[in-house]
Amino acid sequence: MEKIDILKKVNQVFIDTLDNEDIVLSYETTANDVEDWDSLNHIQLVVAIEKQFKIRFTSHEIQSWKNVGEMIDCILTKV
């Protein structure tokens, strides 16, 4: 799977989880750029992404992400 394909799937997970059709993620997107991407929704996003890609993250990995690009790089290592 290519990085851009993962970005598209992650974008859809964000749209579904945050119920916001207007979300357009880039590799540089951070939580500050997305309305409602708060700490509780972050849990729901991680759970949804783990389900979507049938993977599991570690808490250390999650805490290391600085933006969506780093999240996607992490997903790439697992799919």
Place this chain on the structure above:
Amino acid sequence: MSFAIGDKFETTFIINKAVYNGFVNIFNDNNPLHTDESFALSHSFKGKVMHGNILNGFLSYFIGECLPVKNVIIHSQEIQYKNPVYLDDELVFEAVVTGIFESVAAIEFKFNFKNADNFIAAKGKFQIGLI
């Protein structure tokens, strides 16, 4: 993590008069389906139908009091109502662990309530976090 996929929990609940009256008194949902026996009978029910959201109260009790850990918080829950429940019905509640997300300390369950006729009264899923 105190849970494993497939872990199953079961308990029973009864919607007795105290529960029913407490719910009506607190939330004031006096819809005749729930409070008027003749109205309920005229709409093909066997009697006053208990409020579906009473089951959410039982679900809250289960999560807060019956799980093997107390450090829990509800992240989300979904419930579908399938069959009516009547006063003094005994409900058999079952919950099964269906997902464990250690990275965010979250556990997902599926659950159902079976009514006195052994039909599914309600079913759904919920997610808790370990705090």
